[in-house]
Amino acid sequence: MDQDGSAVAISDAVKDKLPELRDTLGSGSEIAVVFDQGPAV
DSSP: OOTTOOHHHHHHHHHHHHHHHHHHHOTTOOOOOOOOOGGGO
């Protein structure tokens, strides 16, 4: 991820991390993206 804090870079990094987070939390949990303004920047 860029160290400049770019909204698009942060959005992309979080999106890339979601599958791993879902696996770590297990089947009883759910992660949902409620709002992502990164692509609009």
